[in-house]
Amino acid sequence: MKKLVLVLLMIATTVTFAQDKNKRESLEVDGVCAMCKSRIEKACFKTKGVKSAIWSVETHELKLIFDENKTDLKTIEANVAGVGHDTKALKATDEAYGSVHNCCKYRDEEVQDDHKKE
């Protein structure tokens, strides 16, 4: 009986550990400017359970904090790709990419160069 309780307890604790309410993750998302930043971050917040999303224009790093009980990284990535931004794991569809503003066409080298001058 004792052993059973112990095992159950262990399972319970590992479960609570795994279900982190404030899980931190970081991933790379392509984009070029402040408009992209707001588009990417908004897409993250559209995902229920995301508490904080900060995308850096310079490093292209998206820092996330989310509740694992409500969402996971895959869902968030899918939403980011859904508004037209590539991540390492998930390329945005042409349709989604087509929806971003012309000045944000980050796959285009000319656009990239334009933003480097800023």
Next chain:
Amino acid sequence: MRKLLILLCFVPFVMLGQNQITGIIHEANPDTKQQPLFGANLIWLGTSVGTSTDIDGQFTIPFKPEYKQLVISYVGFKSDTLTITTAKPIMHYLNPTSDLDEVIVQSRKKASSRSYLRAQNTILVSSAELLKAACCNLSESFETNPSIDVNFSDAVTGTKQIKMLGLSSPYILIATENIPSIRGASQAFGLSFIPGTWVESIQITKGAGSVVNGFESIAGQINAELVKPSTDNAFFVNLYGASSTRLELNTHFNTEVSEKWSTGLYLHGNTHQEKHDVNADGFMDMPIYSQVNVMNRWQYTDPEKGFVSFVNLRYLRDDKQSGQLDFDPDTDKLTTNAWGSEIDTKRYELSAKLGYVNPEIPWQSLGVQFALSNHKQESYFGLNQYDIEHTSIYSNVIYNSIIDDSRHKIKTGINFTYDAYDEFVIAQNFARTERSFGGFFEYSFDNLELFTLTAGLRVDSHNLLGEFITPRVHMRYSPWSKSAFKASVGRGKRSANIFAENQNLFASSRAISILNTTGAIYGLDPEIAWNYGVSYLQGFNLFDRAADITFDFYRTDFQNQVVVDLENAQEVSFYNLEGDSYANSFQVELNYNVFEHFNLRTAYKFYDVKTQYQTGKLAKPLTPKHRVFGNVSYETEIKNNSNWKFDLTYNWLSEQRFSLTNNNPIQYQLDDYSDPVGTLNTQITRVFSPKFEVYLGGENITNVRQNNPIVSADNPFGSSFDTNFVYGPIFGSMYYAGLRYKLK
């Protein structure tokens, strides 16, 4: 997902808290300005763990013991690699590359700027702006800022007072490091008790401020951040001398005591011992004085646990003497031998702050503030004796968090204040104690693009003001590029310290009368006002150079005000407002970067400030209807670590109404209005190296003077004597020189 969970159940799983390092990256520039680098990249060598700095040059990067080498790089700068052994905060300077095979386009951070993103109409004044004038103390640090008006309060004490939106400083909440500090007994001279070199930056918020700092602000809030032991220079000295024989000395010493503790000792002394009488009216144009001001700060920083704390101790002693040239305090004090005045102030302060930011959850933080001060002023003005002692306690607990996600932020907390006043006015004692306890809640929403909203509410219980609520709302809307429409509305309430705030009136023969007797403060009721404001900021490019223009309009409507009625030249009466009292203020400001290193700031202001007096609805005395402001600054290219800086500021004020003098004898009657007055200030700074610079300046170089600032100067004990009809400079032009020497 479910499979993953089941798997996880069998894998013992431990989350280790990740350590973090915070820091700030600056440009190592020879003109020694702290120029934070925005967007510098940091990466741990051999890993993909990295980050970049924000607009203030600040960064946070995860830290593990196995990370050793931190690479800092930025376009146009030499990359540096630091060896990191502990999670101490990093302060690093990057050197610009000198190879000229590439052209680097850089934007310089402006000395003072308005925020496009904040909901509040806040102007940030950086240390660079503060160096544009000698600004020996806080009251002089607004000379280059068009939003604040600086003028003399009277012809004898030499005190500069500030106004905002047409209202004098009691209606502005003035705080140092977010602790309300210039209030009560220190209202009249408090700005001159904060040395300029102690000030790191200033934030000026027009209109209703945040509810976090209390219910007292009506026209706006000014917050001065002071230099901090961990970031200020290890050693700093500033020496200043003026042609009026005013001398000032500032020294800062900062040192690390241990890994987490640092301390700073800041000494300020100023003295002026020569009597001047340029206008030959028998009175000194400025007081003779001396001040000793000492502050000791202790800072504790533990980034791993997320703690930062400050403890400050301060002592001030300030002695002024003014009045007739031949006045001798030893023999003539409180007699009619000669007219003179002495104001001696002693002040002790202790304040402490503790901040905790959850290292795991960046949006969660808790701040605790506590301040204790004792302010004692003993003074007399001619035959009028005025003493005040004010002991004050301020404490505040504030908690920051989010609702759902970081677009919805909340601030909530409680504060407690205690003020004990003991006054001796001419021949009467006044004593009162004020206690208030309140809670606040502020919600801000940012949709990350166009729209920000901040709504705050306070509920306070005050032993003299009663129970009341203070709502304040700010919003920002940016429909197109580089634009910001802002609107704010808010309520403020305060008890008027009629004597402390109007001390200048003691330097006259006016008889004092208080017409109401039923109120809780000197028989008067608390002041209540609503402030409404709209502003529009637009950045644009003109001939390929950056420019921005701001229009703002504010209205302050008093529901009750303690009216200071000077319309009878031999009397001052205080009474509760019956009827209208409002202040309308319109301002347009243009900033333009004309060419490289050459900046222009110009502004026009219109004031319409009227109050219902017993004799009718009149414009507020000594408030110009129009003000024109211009400032140009130019810096030469930096060569061999040295360069020149030039600054020129022009101020023009239209005619100002004098309160009525028609019941004075004919020779002591003034016109209805003053003359317009324009003044020109300039300063040249020569930077020799990052360590050493010298400055030379002139105030009022066109030597503009108000000729007869004192009414009845020839008969100072007669019933018409008054030193308060001051609208312009009394002393004429003044030249000064100084040096700054610092060791990092």
